[in-house]
Amino acid sequence: MIQEIRDLVSEKLKKLDGVVALRKTDQGTAPTLFQEGDDVSQLVLEPRYPVAKTVSKLQKRFKDAKFGVVARGCDTRALVEMVKRHQIDPDRLYIVGMACSEEQAETCYCAEPAPDLDPWPEADLVGDPVPGAPPNPMVAEYENLSREERWDFWNQQFTKCIKCYGCRDICPVCFCDACSLEDPLWVEPGLLVPDFPMYHLIKAMHMTTRCVACRQCETACPAGIPLTVLYDLIRKDVGNLIGYIPGADADSGPPLSLTLADAPIDSELAK
Amino acid sequence: MDYSNTQTICPFCGCGCALNLEVVDGEIVGVLPANDHPVGRGSLCIKGWNAHSFVQHEDRLKTPLIREDGDLREASWEEALELVADKLGSIKSEHGPDAVGVLASAKCTNEENYLLQKFSRAVIGTNNVDHCARL
Amino acid sequence: METNEDKQAFEPKVVAFLCNWCSYAGADSAGISRLKSPANILPIRVMCSGRVSPEMILRAFRSGADGVMVLGCHIGDCHYIDANHRTVKRVTLLQNLLGYTGINPDRLVLDWVSSSEGPKFAKVTRKFVEKVRELGPMAEEMGKSLPASKINVLVEEVTG
Structure with a gap:
């Protein structure tokens, strides 16, 4: 090849x-x-x-x-x-x-x-296309955890963060000149470990409708935080609720910027 | 029109992670981790990710500066080193060697740091040597 | 052991982002009609519920809110035509995300309150404050740590 x-x-x-x-x-x-x-x-x-x-x-x-x-x-x-x-x-x-x-x-x-x-x-x-591989088994395992256990899991994971911004810097779809993660209004400067939920959840929220599951953030993370478990779950949500798979369809725009007519969401409040 | 990456070692600490400097038309524009390097294995810390930013920074010192009457002026290395040697000598003879402290840098090589501690102990005669990576 | 008294002593802090055109006026209308709405609500007036970014909601939690409400115009009544279409998607996804990281998603609520819906404003705020009171302090939820259970197995799996 x-x-x-x-x-x-x-x-x-x-x-x-x-x-x-x-x-x-x-x-x-x-x-x-x-x-x-x-x-x-x-x-x-x-x-x-x-x-x-x-x-x-x-x-x-x-x-x-x-x-x-x-x-x-x-x-x-x-x-x-x-x-x-x-x-x-x-x-x-x-x-x-x-x-x-x-x-x-x-x-x-x-x-x-x-x-x-x-x-x-x-x-x-x-090259010859091969079928997709099975998803990360950790995601299914994670979905069985109770709320308390999830909190504990991420608490342990995110305290390892050394705030290197590597997950953002390596991300192929992160491009903004002004980044929320560098704004002292949202992420307090000089704090190690970075504030939970600010740093990680802002990053995760910005990845919704955008994460293409390349998993490079996970390989770039010096602390070995399994970020893609979280991002896989969001991807699944965006697929189930909005019917959008990032990177799959070139014709539909980013759904969070579109109206409900162009990108509806499965929610009672959307009526 | 030219874009390439030059692999180098991160200048900031003793770990020695490799990183790639992204160069466009001779200008360093960014950093990528070295995914095939055994030390960092594709990870960098915040310092490594920003290791490019000082290289072409306008505030970067390119020659020694000597302060005269409150203002800094550019000077040659010879003149600057002579001044430093003079002043260190006079401090040592006036106040004793322990009036001098030496701070080393993690950006220097092992050998340079060895020389610096040797200089402080053998030439100046003080054990006041410290290093930022000792934190 | 938590007593009934402790539960009573806890007064939830709730941040409510109210859109200028509907919900803020709705809150006013509730006041004018002398409808009781809980004093736990800290209202923040925004020009549109679509202005409420996830950053703002997360910062409210970070700053000590036990619950966050986002109230805006009904779909179709938005002063900016369709800005609240983004709100419903964003808040829904953020609720799920909170759930995935172990924060109770019920602590974030989105609803539509028009300027004439004073009674609805009183009702949704009262209901939400009661809900948050039941959930207890956010700090407690976040501070609790479980004994070494299957979490450690999972963490080990990840870190090798």
Whole structure:
């Protein structure tokens, strides 16, 4: 698969201004902008990085350039959410979709390991799509806990937080210049452990209708807080109540910004 | 038009997490964790995540400054070091070596910090050495 | 052992975000009609219930509120046409989120009170204050820690 992607990228580089993908050198692996003439044999597919964020950054800086990106299922979902929020211009983007393997899907508990390329004007899929992996068993286990036990669980988890803001910084759909989490009005500065419920619940609330379940916040967390248990539950809620799955549908806008006519919610109060 | 990441070691503490400096057209614009590095394993603390912000900061000192009549003026390294040596010497002879304290930095290497404690103990003659990572 | 007396002694603090156009006027109308509404309510006038961000609700809890109410215009009557459509989605999701982190979701309530609905204002506030009184102080709920039970097993599973 990797050779196929490398060939495709070097062919597309003739027409594009560059392709965002991971490059492996002696130093390590990180996202880079491959341009024509670059050594595509350095292009690799592991580990994961929030490339949607990189694409957005580059598109904003180079306003006329057309870039490509090598994207997994989670990356394309993040790209869709970023397009909806006007952070990415889909017409200036070409996508090499990479279908994750069964093993990769299992490590991420990924429900949709194959990138959905239908919404994109220009895209190619490489690799054979595999079915979704079963969800994180911790979520089901968690749902059986009583309220007191849940409180205790998160109390223990959130006291480990060292307030590094890594969960926000790595998140492929977090982009605001002014962040509530840095506003002293909402999150008291200089407090370690950060205030519960402020820091974590504001973050979680901002992830509703937006979290694409890439789980990168969890890998970036130095304290090992299982954030995605919380985010998976919210995703489920948003799916059940509003019928919205972040990253899945390019045509429906962010439901929290829409009226009840455009994005109804299953609630007595909505009548 | 150029975007790449340069992997380096976080300058802030002794842990030695690797981080990637995001560089666009020669300008450092951000930090990404090094997901394949054995030390940080893709995590950083708040200092590492912001390790890029001082590099091109306008307030960053690029030459030594000497205060004269209340105002700071730029000076050469030679002049500055000479002044520091003079003053340290006179403090030592006037008030004794324990009138001097030495603060080391976690941003320095082990070897630099070793030299600094050696300097304070052997040259100045005081045990007043401390380090911010000892907190 | 909690006695009946302790329960009586607890006076819940409830922050109520009232929309300027409907619910604040509704509170007024309750007052003018001399309808009894509990003194536990701390009203905060906002231009629209759609203005009430999750941050504001969470900060109310953080600042010591035992319950938070968001009251706005009925759907379809919003002064800003459809701003309260966002409120209902946001508050519903926040209620669920509170539940997921072990905070009783009943401590947050959303309702619609129009400017003519003085009696409804009195009723929903009274009902909510009674509910919160039953739930007890928020600080107590948050301060309680369970003995090492299955939580520790779960925590171990996560942290390895």
